[in-house]
Amino acid sequence: MLFKKYKTTAIGLTACICFLLVYSSCFYDDKSKPNLEYMPDMYRSPSYETYSSYQNYSNDSVKQTGITARTPVEGTVPRGFLPYPYSNTNDGYEMAGQNLKNPIIITQEVVDQGKLMYTKFCVHCHGDKGDGNGMIVANGKFPAQPPSYMGDVLMALPVGKMFHTLEFGKGMMGSHASQISQQDRWKIISYITTVFQGRTKIGEQQMAVEMPKAEEPKTETKKK
Amino acid sequence: MTLNFTLFRKIFQSTLFLLLLNIFFITALYAADGEKLFKANCKACHTTTSAKLTGPGLKDVEKRIPSREWAHKWVHGSQDLVKSGDAYANKIFQENNNSIMSAFPALSDADVDAILDYVKVAAAAAPIPTAGSANQTSVSDGTTTESGIDTEYVLMGLLVVLIILVLVLGGLKKTLQDAVNKKHGLPTEPDLGPVDSIKVWFSRNKRLTALGVIVVLLWGMKGCWDSLSQIGVNQNYEPEQPIAFSHKIHAGDNGIACVYCHFGAEKSKTAGIPPANVCMNCHKAITSGTKTGTKEISKIYASLDYDPNTQKYGPNKKPLEWVRVHNLPDFAYFNHSQHVTVANLECQRCHGPVETMDTLKQFSPLTMGWCIDCHRTTEVKMADNPYYEDFHKNLMKKFEAEGEPNKKITVETMGGTECNKCHY
Numbered sequence: 001m002l003f004k005k006y007k008t009t010a011i012g013l014t015a016c017i018c019f020l021l022v023y024s025s026c027f028y029d030d031k032s033k034p035n036l037e038y039m040p041d042m043y044r045s046p047s048y049e050t051y052s053s054y055q056n057y058s059n060d061s062v063k064q065t066g067i068t069a070r071t072p073v074e075g076t077v078p079r080g081f082l083p084y085p086y087s088n089t090n091d092g093y094e095m096a097g098q099n100l101k102n103p104i105i106i107t108q109e110v111v112d113q114g115k116l117m118y119t120k121f122c123v124h125c126h127g128d129k130g131d132g133n134g135m136i137v138a139n140g141k142f143p144a145q146p147p148s149y150m151g152d153v154l155m156a157l158p159v160g161k162m163f164h165t166l167e168f169g170k171g172m173m174g175s176h177a178s179q180i181s182q183q184d185r186w187k188i189i190s191y192i193t194t195v196f197q198g199r200t201k202i203g204e205q206q207m208a209v210e211m212p213k214a215e216e217p218k219t220e221t222k223k224k
Numbered sequence: 225m226t227l228n229f230t231l232f233r234k235i236f237q238s239t240l241f242l243l244l245l246n247i248f249f250i251t252a253l254y255a256a257d258g259e260k261l262f263k264a265n266c267k268a269c270h271t272t273t274s275a276k277l278t279g280p281g282l283k284d285v286e287k288r289i290p291s292r293e294w295a296h297k298w299v300h301g302s303q304d305l306v307k308s309g310d311a312y313a314n315k316i317f318q319e320n321n322n323s324i325m326s327a328f329p330a331l332s333d334a335d336v337d338a339i340l341d342y343v344k345v346a347a348a349a350a351p352i353p354t355a356g357s358a359n360q361t362s363v364s365d366g367t368t369t370e371s372g373i374d375t376e377y378v379l380m381g382l383l384v385v386l387i388i389l390v391l392v393l394g395g396l397k398k399t400l401q402d403a404v405n406k407k408h409g410l411p412t413e414p415d416l417g418p419v420d421s422i423k424v425w426f427s428r429n430k431r432l433t434a435l436g437v438i439v440v441l442l443w444g445m446k447g448c449w450d451s452l453s454q455i456g457v458n459q460n461y462e463p464e465q466p467i468a469f470s471h472k473i474h475a476g477d478n479g480i481a482c483v484y485c486h487f488g489a490e491k492s493k494t495a496g497i498p499p500a501n502v503c504m505n506c507h508k509a510i511t512s513g514t515k516t517g518t519k520e521i522s523k524i525y526a527s528l529d530y531d532p533n534t535q536k537y538g539p540n541k542k543p544l545e546w547v548r549v550h551n552l553p554d555f556a557y558f559n560h561s562q563h564v565t566v567a568n569l570e571c572q573r574c575h576g577p578v579e580t581m582d583t584l585k586q587f588s589p590l591t592m593g594w595c596i597d598c599h600r601t602t603e604v605k606m607a608d609n610p611y612y613e614d615f616h617k618n619l620m621k622k623f624e625a626e627g628e629p630n631k632k633i634t635v636e637t638m639g640g641t642e643c644n645k646c647h648y
Contacts, residue, residue: 037553147264
């Protein structure tokens with residue numbers, strides 16, 4: 001009896017509440033989670049995409065870890081890449097200093113490109129004047145101050161040792177091999193020895209024969 | 225006699241004072257000189273505290289080394305000393321992972337002494353051990369709790385108060401009406417109950433009710449439309465990352481270039497999530513964060529199985545699973561190198577002021593309309609851009625033939641809005 005009396009009202013109220021709930025859920029927006037997708041099968045590639053994890057593939061190691069970025073087979077050499085012949089030891093360091101020479105001819109263009117690379121990869125610690133007073137050293141965050149390029153020690157440092165240091169790191173400096181290509185590393189070294197230290201000049205060539213030119217890492221070709 | 229004694233005492237005092245002053249100045253002078261020498265030669269590998277960098281921290285170094293003469297020999301050529309079979313030299317060489325300390329033959333014995341004096345002064349002045357100490361407590365957990373109450377809660381509270389007020393006033397009105405009716409001998413209005421009274425109100429105010437219904441319906445439709453158009457759009461997406469990494473501190477305060485870590489942006493399709501070895505270029509030395517202490521940085525070490533005390537890597541590496549923020553659907557092709565290297569766009573153009581963000585969020589909607597907008601309005605930098613040299617010449621010829629020699633060349637002019645540029 002009571003129910004009949006309030007039937008329409010009850011239905012109306014329920015409808016209202018449902019509407020409000022649905023409506024508010026449309027607006028509920030938790031920015032820590034991605035939004036809905038229309039058609040996930042068109043959004044997500046069935047083939048491996050960079051930095052995506054895949055759990056449903058038959059390859060066992062991928063299945064276990066979900067990592068699609070695979071380590072190349074040991075000993076793999078990319079095209080146009082020269083493997084670095086010296087080992088990460090004190091002896092390797094000395095040998096690099098004796099035998100490794102700057103293979104590129106130092107031109108103004110090389111120095112300019114070297115400067116560009118230097119401002120992206122070195123300036124934070126070594127400073128824009130090369131005195132070891134970069135931003136993070138000057139503001140006290142990085143406890144180890146790199147020696148000045150113009151100091152006695154680095155003025156006398158063979159370029160081979162500089163390259164070795166970029167390859168493996170030395171002291172508090174880490175390896176930059178994964179970030180800077182070999183060609184770019186020589187450009188940075190050319191910039192340092194020419195502009196900061198003045199011990200090389202534009203037009204100078206350290207090696208009699210230029211090393212086979214390492215190919216610039218190509219822009220990835222389109223997918224198809 | 226008394227006079228003589230006083231005079232003698234005065235002379236003695238002033239001499240003593242001068243002597244002390246002299247000593248003080250000489251020490252200060254030495255220390256200052258030592259500071260300069262320390263910064264130029266030693267600071268790359270040593271601290272004046274007990275914190276280890278490449279070499280050991282130099283606090284209380286003189287208590288450890290055999291003598292100052294030993295220090296002179298060590299600085300002039302540490303390897304000679306190691307090879308000569310000196311016991312302490314061999315001990316510390318092995319303790320520090322066999323890393324060779326550079327020889328400093330240019331430093332005189334007096335210079336080395338000055339450095340040692342400076343280390344003593346500086347170590348006394350700065351008693352806080354920073355890097356490398358394992359028993360450090362984290363400063364805070366990195367989350368900043370904002371004081372004050374959320375506006376939403378204030379509004380909700382106000383709403384509740386208003387509803388209570390309306391109910392109380394309604395009750396009061398009814399009581400008063402009843403009292404008036406009673407006084408005039410009229411029958412009291414029947415008690416309808418809340419639902420019926422609302423019904424009565426609706427039937428009495430039909431126009432207002434109709435208007436209200438229309439407004440609510442339109443509002444609802446607009447809300448539905450808006451939320452539907454947001455499906456698949458992740459603007460302002462701000463996921464929690466496995467490490468509370470702050471772009472504000474790294475790219476903003478410390479001014480580190482974007483491509484230092486995202487080194488793929490100039491050469492590859494993807495800008496790249498930096499591998500942990502890039503973190504270690506700085507965090508081998510910086511073991512404690514500004515806001516979070518060792519809490520967050522130790523996660524990098526855990527991922528690489530690195531021990532900051534011995535500075536050695538273990539075999540149990542585990543990749544950090546960063547949460548991807550910007551993600552284009554599979555059917556749209558995008559290449560970073562094309563935009564960063566060829567078009568020379570700033571990263572901020574699409575990613576917004578990343579250098580001000582503590583937690584990274586998606587700044588742009590990354591919708592197709594947004595892409596097209598930019599392709600239509602952005603003028604291509606043809607001057608000094610070898611990438612477009614031939615293309616530019618041909619295009620200029622074509623425009624001149626068409627009678628529009630000064631036509632603005634946007635990305636669209638070059639076919640940047642063709643469907644199959646991005647969808648294929």
